[in-house]
Amino acid sequence: MKAVQFSEPGGTEHIAEVDVPTPEPAPGQIAIAVRYAGLNFVDVLARRGVPGYATGWPYVPGMEVGGEVAAVGEGVDGFAVGDAVVAFTVDGGGLAETVVAEAGLAARVPDGLALERATIVPLTWATAVGLADAAHVSSKDRVLVTGAGGGVGDALAAVLSLRTPRCVVGGTSANSAGRLAAVYRPAVRDAEFGAAARKANDDELFDVVLESIGGDVASASLGLLAPGGRYVSYGAAAGQPDPAAPAPADLRRNNWTTAGFSIINRARADARAVGALIAAVFALAEAGSGWELPAPRVVAWDEAIDAHIAQAENRSPGKTVVAVRGS
Structure with a gap:
């Protein structure tokens, strides 16, 4: 499958599109066919080698995704293949065609909510x-x-x-x-x-x-x-x-x-606590509270690396998501 990868910590010269093996879900995980991947400044920190972000090298960034369940790992209840979901992919991997996520950090997308809007919920x-x-x-x-x-x-x-x-x-x-x-x-x-x-x-x-x-x-x-x-x-x-x-x-x-x-460290220590925050956002959005989840700026897959660099250089206002797969 295709993915954006950081080969080692450092500058933008270490970013490339690559082919990597498609991951399979371990027990307690789901695999997601990624439609949209959120860009976040934590990806910039990971590339720069700041401790606590990248989990190893080479590293595929992306901690926030929306897509459909492609496979369900052992012991997972509440998700089925084909479900529209979002997930906080706390160990990265989201800027790829498929990613695995802890089931406790994933949620079904409420009916009527566009997937690109829902994608900004799990981390942001x-x-x-x-x-x-x-x-x-x-x-x-x-x-x-x-x-x-x-x-x-x-x-x-x-x-x-x-x-x-x-x-x-x-x-x-x-x-x-x-x-x-x-x-x-x-x-x-x-x-x-x-x-x-x-x-x-x-x-x-x-x-x-x-x-x-x-x-x-x-x-x-x-x-x-x-x-x-x-x-x-x-x-x-x-x-x-x-x-x-x-x-x-x-x-x-x-x-x-x-x-x-640190939502990252909280997610690694207590997935349920962060899962509850994701659920709380969806509850607010559905409660008639006077606002709705905004539409992020959507960039095409071939713009993903440039969009990451723009964010690193403070040239990317608001929220950007990458369209990984076509609809």
Whole structure:
């Protein structure tokens, strides 16, 4: 079968389309004939060799797929060949014609929901729901999302809107600020990011910071946390060293709560917990909550490598999925 593969960690010269053996499901798994594969920044981190993403080399990226069940492994109930499903393929493999996934990280697609829209749920939108839960966001809160410009940022805007916080500021590049203004108060991530974010928040501190950039942005964001605030780190896209954590005395004095969130590590440790997040997204989409899962940008298979590179270079706003097979 055809697949996109990273031959070794490093630059874009290590990306190629290859032929690889078609995988078979092990006990507890299903095999999926992939129609759509979501592109995510975790694929970029995997290619760069950041620990915790690629499970070995060579590596086929892709952690989010939609398609039909092609085979069912031993001990799996609730799925049949031909079912339309989505899955969080936590060990990669999704940018290929067939992938295997843990049954606990897969879900049937609700009737009437287009498969390309459903494909953005298992990692992207499940992350947004998990973050809103981890930070206990409420209508009283002022919220900062430091990485508002990508797929998770778009999902967070919608998920947070259901909790009606007082203010939501989104950290963004200068190129994406205009696009995001409809759902965030944008703050450009430059040398003055901290001041810009606070100005966008009516010169107030933030009750919740959802931080995915790391390095200098993380350091600036820690300085924006109000007394009683909650800070959740869920990424380090900048590739810079993490700032020093607040001292215990500062945590006590300010009643701060700090936490980490990794949907990948949670999926590897407790597939049911992430399966519940996937189910929660579908439940919200079907509940008449005032929004629907958006249509992602769809690119053809022969554009997949260029689309991955564009995402790595911050030239890909919003969410992109690759059409792996024809309808």
